[in-house]
Amino acid sequence: MFVHNMILSVVTIVFSIVFLIYANTLPEGRPGSGTWGPGAWPALMLSLLLVMGILLLIKTVFRRKKEQTEDQETDHEPAHIESTQSEHVETEILEPDVVYPSRYWVIFGLIILYTFLMGYIGFALSTLLFIFFATKVMGMQKWLSSLMTTVISTGAIIFIFANLLSVPLPRGIGLFRELSFLIY
Amino acid sequence: MWQDVLGGFAAVFEPVHLLILLSAIFIGFLGGALPGISGTMLVIILLPITYGMDTVGAFLMLTAIYASTVFSGLISAIMFRTPGTPEAIATVFDGYPMAQKGQPGQALGVGILSSATGGLIGTIFLIFLTPILASIALRFSAPEYFALAALGLTVVASLSGKDLIKGFIGVFFGLFIATIGMDALSGTPRFHFGNNNLMTGVELIPVLIGLFAISEILRKSREDHHLKQTLGKVKTKIFDSKIIKTIVPTIARSSLLGTAIGILPGVGATTAAMLSYSEAVRWSKRPEKFGTGIPEGIAAPESANNAAAMGALVPLFALGIPGSATTAVILGAFILHGLQPGPNLLVTERPLMYAIFAGLLIVNASIVLFSKPFISLFAKLMKVPYTILGPIIVVLCLIGTYAVRNSLFDVWIMILFGIIGYYFEHIKFPLATVILGVVLGPIAESEFRRGLQMVGGDYAAFFSRPITAVLLGIAVLLIVIPLLKSLFKSRRKPSEGVN
Known part of the structure; x- marks a missing residue:
């Protein structure tokens, strides 16, 4: 998951920056009229996209660090716990196996x-x-x-x-x- | 209104329309029952078939398929532990154990009865609420429409599951895609890179087909398709008075809950089924029995998902705002057939709308009538393997995309979004959020800018209009609450220990 999230966040950041630059070349709205030009809305969306990309990057790196420290503290407890709480187990959904991954x-x-x-x-x-x-x-x-x-x-x-x-x-x-x- | 409904029935009972409706029900049953073909995908695949039909036939077909797939997903969920459609995921929890306990016929019966009841209750609400909501919305102008679109966009919170940031990435990506092409207000071309095909923008249909159908085929291609599961002889038992007594309260509660959830923009039948299941556990006198194969555990999700599917049509028909991925496709279909979805639809296309309502009543009632023979037929039809189905679906996707405006360029867009969809699915990225952005983007942008022009660039004026203020207020709450929740959860986790 770490690698996927890293790729996603970097792609998002690069994508939004590239198109933000492009959006800024679009004409502006009529001055003084209070209206938005054709570039303003996409620029806003791209800025928000950029913020989300950065947030994801921070979260991913942060979580990775936390997991690494947690892993050192608790070694292999989970397997033990699973067997004790079988009281209210939902039936697992059958997922077909991936036989030919590529x-x-x-x-x-x-x-x-x-x-x-x-x-x-x-x-x-x-x-x-x-x-x-x-x-x-x-x-x-x-x-x-x-x-x-x-x-x-x-x-x-x-x-x-x-x-x-x-x-x-x-x-x-x-x-x-x-x-x-x-x-x- | 009753006259309109009767008129609707009259239109449906025209031989051509009836034939279309019945075949749509059959196709819907079949597609829903086969794992790997969801309602969204089926509506997308069959969209091109409707190009040559009149509008009544076309929309009877699409809405009937939409309604019937929500039901038939339960067959594979109960028999094979594999939900035929995402809406039937929660049905597995009790349906499969009940079938394993030697009551497959009863389990299917409970599902059938709950689906039909839920669907009918949902449709009745649809018929009553749509005109009311539409008549209110007729008085809306640009700022209100923007607020509605914003409200629709907040659905991202429920669509993105645990990962709100990814959901937002999806929505903003979709909103950006929607801005490609000629700006409707100023006529300036945007992000077209000199390509003439991009001047008119990225069409919704190729994006949808790519994200939902092509990606699914790519995903499925990795599996082994030699048939392993077969449906033995099952005697479906719909009316078992002892079981019916125990599930009536659950069906009633879940149908109402499902309808209400469905009406909320963006929360589809899948979420409704899940929520209804957990609510049923909470209300039950024997919550510990859930998950072991009890009728209530099937009745709750099945009545809720069918009710919600109908409820989700309310915002679509009354406001032109889709409540889910499939309704987004139906919205696209309206545009393809030259109709402008929105509150005016009920005024200008009254006979069409009431024919759709009548058709939906028939579809939901026919679940009880046709499901029994269908299930015995399905046992034989299951033998058509995905090795054949997969390639044919690709061809149908291509036709559907190409036929929108005779453009191979759109097919390339579809392929691009197919591989994007495959990777998004692979990394558990909430796909539907992208669609949400693409569908609501044009409405949100143009109404916002038009509204701003109307009030002379004064942002505060948006909040001085009561309806706009309320809608935007709800929208803000719907985004802030889940954000806070997820924040609290991650704060609390370390102290909670393992849970």
Whole structure:
């Protein structure tokens, strides 16, 4: 938690300072009218954000110091206490285990690639590719099931959104654009 | 008013609308029951479907999904110890032990009955209170609206849990995001870095979808999705007269409490369920039994969360201020459909609003009707694994974002907020606070500046207007009290020892 809070507070502080500088370049309100210019409100929000970032930094460092001194005083008591106060225990909520801690990077990369491709080859083709690889990454083992899922779900999505509900979908460019008009 | 309600029913019973409503109830039941798909996410995913519908159909769908997911989260909470939606977290405490004691059917029955009653009571309050509140709010001008927005922002205290500083970081970050783009009052472009797409600002929908849906899929992708849980044969028993006798007082109390909590801006159904559970323990003659699987322990959170979900619609419909993340999405949906949320909505869109009210009454009543067949069907549907569901949800998120204004740029914004949301979730950062800032930011800023212009730059004038003064006073109290509380707690901790 310490590292996370440190990163968060530093990012917050840097973020608010950078944008505060930028906010100050915005024109001011009409002098004497008592009104606020376009930069004043964001500047106020950013200043408050800055204050919160600093507060978090102080709190995090302060707590770390306190914990370190406390740790030295009391060594390993908690385990003992837990067993004695089992009178009013609430049922623990079952949290699924994290089995593949870094798989989200792959999915995230796929989403980025998907969006990037969509601008060029259009919705239909990019969605086919995305669903196929995403189901594979998510752990679908059989090639045939992945292929079936891909075709059926892409077809259903295009039919429901583009044909039935006439929701606009990206068409891509050039030849892909021309082809997309055949489908939706 | 009764004529309006009847008119609402007439609109709902048009075949197309009825079909939409029934499918929305089914989708809502299903989404709520599946862990990993919350009501917020489902409303977000289905938002693009409503683009092509008329407003009555669109909002019947969104509100029905919103109402039905709050209920169905209890199924997985009771059967698998895994709440289907965050609102059902407190239901696990007694629901799961009761099912383990050999009474899963009764446990589900108590949940169903409490949900339906809570939801109906909440909806009745919604129908009565919305017009009253809206008619008061019709007389509001800029300073009052600013005060309302400020009051809405104080919800940060309850949304941020133990970590108030992080909550404030979230809110101010959201408030800043809301200032990106053309300044509505002076026409000056702000923080756009020469990018034309940013001139019109950051849209709410991409931020919402990124923070709540994409981040959740990224999180879920780390789990193993081979099916382990299956729902055996369960006989749902809704009307068990012996049990009903014991839970009537709890249901009545929790429904009222839930409605009241829901109406407070920003405190959603999840908080209501938790609070109601602890209140039920306090009022009970046998508090020591809570947590061991007693009906009251299910009735309290389940009647409160459904009531609160309806209560949270009061500020949304009457004032245009969302009470929770999901209502913020519905607020966005109003804007997407070209409607201006606020007190005028009940005047200009009267038939629509009463159709929504009628629809909500039907949804909550249908919990009793449809839940039994649904639960037996659910046992079969559970076999669709997340390996398929996850990628499809991503595609739906993309469509929903893109369709807002045909912009791939918005999709990139969604992806950016997806990874931000993932990390925020990872470090236990209260995500909903960012949404609070983004939603209320534009109202707060423009009404504040307009109000200031109105009173000639005199800050004190804000406090000489009685309504503004009261609202701002409450807002200050709501922020100061939790601050003091957390301060006292951290002071007291060392002397308390281990507790």
